[in-house]
Amino acid sequence: MVNHEAPEGGVAAAKERIRDAALRVFAERGFDGARVDEIAKRAGVNKALIYYYYESKEKLLDAIFQGSVEEVLAELGPELHDTRIFEDEAAAVAIMERLLDFLEQRQDLLRIFLMESMKRSPVNDRIFILIAALLDRLFSLVDSQIARPEDMERARVMEFFTGLIPLFSYVVHHEIWMKAFGMDEARLRADFVRSFIDAHFTATEMLYKTNK
C-alpha cells in the first residue's frame, strides 16, 4: 500500500487519479474519442494499472457515472425545489448562483452525460437505464409537490426539459459562448439567471400553485 497518510500535495491514490484523469479526458474528447493512453499519462500511471482497477474503458465510464451522477442529483433536488425561489427574486438569484457554482465544478461529468445521452438508441440504452433510475429519484421530490395526478407527468417533463437541460447546457456551453460572442462571465451568468428565473421558475410556480 502506498501513501499511508496521503501526502498533501495532490498525490492522491492511483485509483482516484485514474478516475479524475478519465473524467477530464472523456469530457474533452467524448468517450469514443478518448484514448486510454492519454488517461494513463495524465493520471501519471502505467496504462496497465487502469485495467488493474477498472476492467475496461467502458467500466471506467460506468464507475465515473455511478457515484457522481447520483451526487449531482442529490444536490439538485432540494435546491431546485426550495420554495423560497418563488418568494422573492433575491432569494431565487442566490439559490441559482449556488447551484451554478456547484454544477460548474462538475461540468466534465455533465458533458459526458449529455454527450452519451444523445447517441441514438440502442447504442445509448445502457447508459439511459442508469439515468432513468436516478431521474426517478429526483422526480420523487417533484411528485410530492403535485396534488393532481394528471399534472405529475407534465411536472416531470417541465423539470427536465425547461429546468435541468438549460441548466446543464449553460454549464457546458458558457465558456464557448463567452468566446464566440465576447461576453464576460459575470454578465453572461446574470443574463442566464434572469432568463432562467423568468422562464422556468415562473412556469413551475404556476404549475405548483394550481396543485396546492
Next chain:
Amino acid sequence: MVNHEAPEGGVAAAKERIRDAALRVFAERGFDGARVDEIAKRAGVNKALIYYYYESKEKLLDAIFQGSVEEVLAELGPELHDTRIFEDEAAAVAIMERLLDFLEQRQDLLRIFLMESMKRSPVNDRIFILIAALLDRLFSLVDSQIARPEDMERARVMEFFTGLIPLFSYVVHHEIWMKAFGMDEARLRADFVRSFIDAHFTATEMLYKTNK
C-alpha cells in the same frame, strides 16, 4: 458490382447515399464512434468511394454540417419569432407542432451538432466557429425586436438557453424518454409544448413587451 444503369427514381446517387448514411451513423455513435466501414455498408458503396467524393471522415462531417445547419436555423428564425405566438395559445401550439415536426426530421443532424458542441475546447473550437456565425444570423431577428441595447444580449441568451436548447433536447431525448418512463408520444409532446409555452414564450413575451 453495383447498379450499372442506375435507376433514376428511388436509388439516390452514390454521393448522396454516402452523406445520408454518414448522417445516421454519426447520430448513432457520435463522430468518433462512427466507422467509415459502416457508413460504406449502409450506403451500399465501396469504402474507397467515400474518399473519392469526400476526402476524409472529417470533411464528410463538414459537408453534412455545411448546408444543413444553415437550413435549420433559416427555418427556426421566422418560426420562433412569429408574433402570433403571443396572441393566443392555439396559434402558439400550432406553430410549436410544425416546428417540432420539422426538427424531428432533422434530429440526426441535431444530435451530431449537440454532441460535438459539448466536447471541451480546444478540441471543439473548429465546430463552434461555424456555429457562432450561424447563431449570429439567427439573432439578427431577435435583435430587431429589441429596442433597448442593454436587453439585446439577454434576449440572445434567453433565446438560446431557454429556447433553442430545450427544443433541441426534446427532439433528441424524446425517444429515450418514452422508453424510460413508458409515455406515449402524443402525451409527451403535449406536455412538452405546454411547458415550453409556459416557460419560454411567457418569458420572451415579457422581454419583448418591455422593449416595444
Next chain:
Amino acid sequence: MVNHEAPEGGVAAAKERIRDAALRVFAERGFDGARVDEIAKRAGVNKALIYYYYESKEKLLDAIFQGSVEEVLAELGPELHDTRIFEDEAAAVAIMERLLDFLEQRQDLLRIFLMESMKRSPVNDRIFILIAALLDRLFSLVDSQIARPEDMERARVMEFFTGLIPLFSYVVHHEIWMKAFGMDEARLRADFVRSFIDAHFTATEMLYKTNK
C-alpha cells in the same frame, strides 16, 4: 486483383501465403505460442491483411483445419484399408512408404491437430467436434469390413490408437528422435515401418479375418 497469371517464383496470392505461414508458425509454437505478427512477417503481408481475409487468429486456425484435415483423412482411408497390406510384406512396405511421404508433407498440420487435441476439455471441445465428424467418415471404411456389430467399436478403437496415432507420432517425432538418438532417417523409417506392420497390420488382419 494481384497476380493475374501467378508468377512462377513462389509469389502466391496473399490469402494463401497467410494460410501457409500460419500453418508453419502454429506448428512451431502451438496455437497460443504463435504470434500474428510473425505470421504476417513470414507471409510478407501487412498484419491487417490477415484480418481482412480471416477474421481472427482462431478463425485462421479453423480455416487451416477445414480443408486440410479432410484431405488427409481422404487419403488415409483407402491407403490404410488397401487389402494388399495383408498379402505380402513388400506391398505393405510400399504402401507404408507412400503413406509416410504423404503425411510428412503435412506434418505441420498433424502437429497442430495433435497439440490442440491434447488440451483438456472443455478448452478442447470446439476442435474435437470437427475431428469427430471427420473420423466418423474415416471409420465408415473400417465399418464396411466388419461383419459382427460387436467388433465395430473395437475396430475403430484399434484403427485410431494403434494405427493413426503411431503414424502421426512418427511423422511428428521422427526428426527429434533422429537428433536425440543419432539415427539416420532411412534406418529409423525402416524400423518404424517394420514395427508398425508387425503390430498394427498383424492385429487388424486378425480382426478383419474373424469378420469375413
Next chain:
Amino acid sequence: MVNHEAPEGGVAAAKERIRDAALRVFAERGFDGARVDEIAKRAGVNKALIYYYYESKEKLLDAIFQGSVEEVLAELGPELHDTRIFEDEAAAVAIMERLLDFLEQRQDLLRIFLMESMKRSPVNDRIFILIAALLDRLFSLVDSQIARPEDMERARVMEFFTGLIPLFSYVVHHEIWMKAFGMDEARLRADFVRSFIDAHFTATEMLYKTNK
C-alpha cells in the same frame, strides 16, 4: 490474509499447491495458453508468491517435469517388460489395467509432455534433451532383452511408437473419445487393452523371442 497457522492436515503447503495448480492449468491450456494469474487463483495464493518459489513460468514447468517424468518412466519400465505379459492374456490384461490406472492419475503430466514434444524444433529442443535422457534409461531395460545388436534400435523404436505412444494417447484422448462417440469408459478401455495386446504385445513377443 491466508492461514497464519497452517493446519497440518489437508491444506498443502503453498509451494505444492502452486505446483499442483500449474500442472492442471498447463494440461488444460498448454504452456503458452496457461496464465500465471489462473494458477495463482487456483492455488489460492498471491501471484507474486509463485515468483518467490519458482523464478519464472518456465522454471515452474521445469519443476513439474523434473521429478514426475522420471517417476512415470520408472514405473513404466518394469511394468512394460514384465515377461508375464506373454504368458497368458489374463496376466497381460491385469498388468495393462494397473498401468492405465497409474497413467491416468498422471494424465495432466502426459498432456503437457506430449504437447510440448510436438512443437517443431528448435523451439522444442530444450524439452527433448530432458526426454532423451529419460528414454535412454527406460530403454536400458529393453536393451537387456535383446541379444542381437542389429535389433536393438528396432526394439527401441517399437517400444516408443507402438508402445508408449498409443498408451499415452489413450490416457490423453479417452475422455474426448467417450464424449465424441458416446462410448462408456469400461467398454472403451476393454477395447483398447485388447487392441494394444494384439498389436504391441504380439509384435514385441515376436521380436524378443527371436532374440532369446
Next chain:
DNA sequence: TATGAATGAGTGTTCATTCAT
C-alpha cells in the same frame, strides 16, 4: 466512377514479472 486489396499507425487489453512492505 467504382472496387478489392493493402497498409501504417494506432487501440484497448493482456501478461509475465517486479516492487515495496
Next chain:
DNA sequence: TATGAATGAACACTCATTCAT
C-alpha cells in the same frame, strides 16, 4: 512467507486511408 500495487513489453485486433486497376 506473503501480498496488493505497479509496470514494460507485448498482444490480438481496428481503423482511416491509399493503391492499382
